[in-house]
Amino acid sequence: MKPIWIILIINIIYFNNISFTESTNSCFRVLGVEQDTSINNFRKKDFKKQKKANQLYDRLAYQKAISLYQELPFLTIREKSKLANAYRLTGDTKNAEKWYGQFIDHAEEPIDYLHYARILQSNNKLEQSAIYFRKYSDYRKGSDPTNSKEFSKRVLMPGRFNAEDIDLKNVADINSESYDFSPVVLDDKLIFVSTRPAINDGGNIDPWVDENYTSLFQTERRVTASDRIVSLFAEALTSAYHEGPSSFQNHGEIIYFTRSNLRNDERVNDKNGIMKLQIFSSHIEGDDWSDPVRLNFNLINSDNCHPSISSDGSRLYFASNRPGGYGGMDLYVTENRYGLWTNPKNLGPSINTPANEFFPFSYGDGALFFASDGWDGLGGLDIFYSEITDESRSDPINMGRPFNSEFDDFGLVLDSKGEEGYLSSNRKGGKGKDDIYSFKLVGTSLSVAGLDELLRNIQVHEAIMSFKKLPGIPIIKVISSAITHPPRISQSILRKSMQIPRVAEMLDELNDHGRILLKNIYYNLNQYSLSIQSKKELDNLIEILAINPDMRIELGSHTDSRGSSIYNKKLSSQRAEAAVAYIVGRGISPTRLKAQGYGETKLINRCIDGIRCFEEEHRINRRTEIKILKDEGK
DSSP states (O other), X not given: OOHHHHHHOOOOSGGGGSOOOOOGGGGGOOTTOOHHHHHHHOOHHHHHHHHHHHHHHHTTOHHHHHHHHHHSXXXXXXXXXXXXXXXXXXXXXXXXXXXXXXXXXGOSSTHHHHHHHHHHHHTTOHHHHHHHHHHHHHHHTTOOTTOHHHHHHHTTOGGGSOOOSOOOEEOTTTOOSSBEEEEEEETTEEEEEEOSOOTTSTTOEETTTTEEOOEEEEEESSOOGGGOOOEESOGGGOOSSOEEEEEEEXXXXXXXXXEEOEETTEEOOOTTSOOOEEEEEEEEEXXXXXXXXXXXXXXXXXXXXXXXXXXXXXXXXXXXXXXXXXXXXXXXXXXXXXXXXXXXXEOOTTTOOSSOEEEEEEETTTXXXXXXXXXXXXXXXXXXXXXXXSSOBOOOEEOOTTTOOSSOEEEEEEOTTSSEEEEEEOOTTOSSSXXXXXXXXXXXXXXXXXXXXXXXXXXXXXXXXXXXXXXXXXXXXXXXXXXXXXXXXXXXEOXXXXXXXXXXXXXXXXXXXXXXXXXXXXXXXXXXXXXXXXXHXXXXXXXXXXXXXXXXXXXXXXXXXXXXXXHHHHHHHHHHHHHHHHHHHTTOOGGGXXXXXXXXXXXXXXXOTTOOOOHHHHHHHSEEEEEEEEOTTO
């Protein structure tokens, strides 16, 4: 991917744990080259160049290593794997695919199959990608927590992560031709990471990508492009090496941030001579920042990076490749006890995979967003969401398009109101190598009675719930109308554990226009009769209607693209009318209900006429949604 990997880490590359000191004879383990020809062609200066290239690779100087490897007359299998890995870690998927293909049938590590599958996926070679997902799963021999064999089936269904109606914009007046990524919202400011020149960088160049080391920059969020000023965030926190992803506490009075391991501005290397990434903190002291302090849980021989502090300041999530993890980078959490951080806990196999998980963002009460290339995705890094409690972690949910693409997508954050957000991506069409993108979550409101359990110690007779949609993750804001000024506001991710009368069961899908997907109402091909499961789902809706007598709704039914448009329009109308008839039969006035058939006019995936799709993809289009027509609770 690119700078991410810079700031991020990474000696997670499994190669760093293997000795590459090879005998001269090992140079002749070459695909397609006879040994005597190799001897004649491999001169003394090539041996020196080979040694230098391997040293550069082991020191994470990938761009320079790539140049030297390309100058050699031939490469060993292991050196081809290094070259492929170097291209992958610098974001060149085209050349990464080429060199993985040169050695993959002789790969020594199962993780190579997963990396190659991801590269092929990013390059839109889905059938080949499916083959290597299967190979990876076979090598794991049943111990594959991410079930890559299932990925191999679903990778041919790119429409499975439905596009959301959210406008994602490249923040062109912030982005540069360099790497710009990992934004964080601090009131009306945006703090982000960039490889653009900084005051205190000393002219140092990061050999990983042959660019400046990263530093923290800032800009105002709500200004026009012509008034945009990007400046160094804090000269006191800027060194000659990396400063990376950050997180703030107490309205910006305390910062936690990723930094190259320094002591008194001097490098601190691990046992292999590598300067690892560590997490530091600083606080406002007068008009400036205090000297950065390395947090006590860091390990000098491991990377520790990407801190995200919880809203109450009690927990810090971060990424690390410390011993005892599940693969490359894993996510951990540490708690603040009497001013010290506890021994970090791995978030476990329900979050972490044999690949990489990093860029965590803690939001509200237990919501965790993160990036991964180990779970089922669209290619490269994808952004996922999970609910985190002391006892459990929910299965990661892929955020889908447009948050994710075939390329690297990471570093999603939301503002404190849950109304605006940002993410980082190296997708096509950007301004630089990694760019920052913005999005807004347009909400709708719904009056719901009996929400006492959401506002502790307050008697609530009626409240307004304002929903702002992320894929499968409604953000709920509850404002009690029974409270005097100022009103009490509670905002968090809507959790399935909340005891709202079946609302959480039903509102798994709520879009920006107030439409709610009734998730268990699907129809067999060419049929409109209601199944037992469909009636149960409608019973949930009936209960909501019963406790909200002023609510009026539209039930909209949709078909897949098969059949004529006229036939599909008629069929969808019959389906909507069948749902309305069932609700009326249970005592709800017909004046509160509207049946609407949309036919095939609002497909939610790629399965238009002329496109071959799996039955599961067609089934997704055969759905029923509700739209709130009247909201007396506003």
